[in-house]
Amino acid sequence: MNLPLVHESSDDAQIRLLQQEIQSLKAVLDEVEGKTVSFEAMLRQRLGELLIEEQELTVLYKQQKLAKKEKRLAQKRKGKNYAAPQGLVRSENSKKEMLPVQHQEYKRLYREAMLQVHPDKYAMREDATDVATELTTQLIAIYQSGDLKELQAFHAFVMGGEVPVAAERVPVLKQPLSTLTLLQREKTRLEEQLDSAKAQHLYQIWxxxxxxxxxxxxLEAYYRDRITKLRRRTRS
Incomplete structure (x- = not known):
């Protein structure tokens, strides 16, 4: 007895094709994100200390330039009666006393937070570079103050990722979306996510x-050269 042939409907064929495309997109996205994360981790391991020192010296250099400018303005205003203020000193003597274990934790929090907000991480996003520069300046000031609780709070803030946007109220649908529509939307979402992942600066370098x-x-040679120059400029 021959069984009747069951023909696949048009919707079923589209659903099957979309499911295959979605699986393929997920695989490519995982590969792209995996390479980017691995490359960033390697960079942090290799260049982490250089990135931190370069940013500390950059902030110090800007502070010294501002102090010199204010000094010249004050001297013009006061003339012969001018008394030079004490200069900026790059020192960790202002840190509060803490146990060795606390000090290790303090340095760990500082290093992780600095690598998270370092302006070079946002080199391809002009809108974020200024914010990152301001955050690193705040972080250095907190680190030099020796306030562990304040550093912990700052670390928790910057490691939290993107600030969530308040969700808009989702309208109640009178009819549930079809499987085909849901799969089409999922495919579009993954395509946009993949485009964004491929546009990441580190992936483009990779x-x-x-x-x-x-x-x-x-990059290592660049930072070593820049640090050498900044050390000379900030030498007191």
Whole structure:
């Protein structure tokens, strides 16, 4: 006895195709994000201390320039009666006394927070660079104050990621969305997420360099040179 052939409907065929495309998109997205995360972790491991010192010296240099400008203005106003204020000193002597274990935790929190908000991380986003610069300046001031609780609060804030936006009220649908519509929306969402992941600066470096380690070496040389110059400029 021959069984009748069951023909796949048009919707069923589209659903099956969309499911395959979604699985493919997820696999590519996982691969792209995995490479980006691994590359960033390697950069932090290799360049973390250089990034932190460069940013500390940059903030100090800006402070010293501002202090010199204010000093010149004050001297013009006061003339011969001018008395020079004490200069800025890069020192950790202002830190509060703490136990060795607390000090290790203090340094860990500072390092993690600094790498999270370092302006170079947002080099491809002009809108975020100024905010990152301001946050690093605040972080350095907190670190120099020696206030562990304040540093913990700052660390928790910056490691929390994006500030959630208040969700708009979702209208109640009279009829549930079809499986086909839901899959089409999921595919669109994944395509947008994949485009965003591929546009990340570190991923672009990963795919544009034949040997990504060459970029790391270039970056390391750049920061060492910049730190040498900043040390000379901020020498008191």
């Amino acid at each position: 795919i544009s360099y034949t040997d990504p380690m060459a970029f790391v070496e270039e």
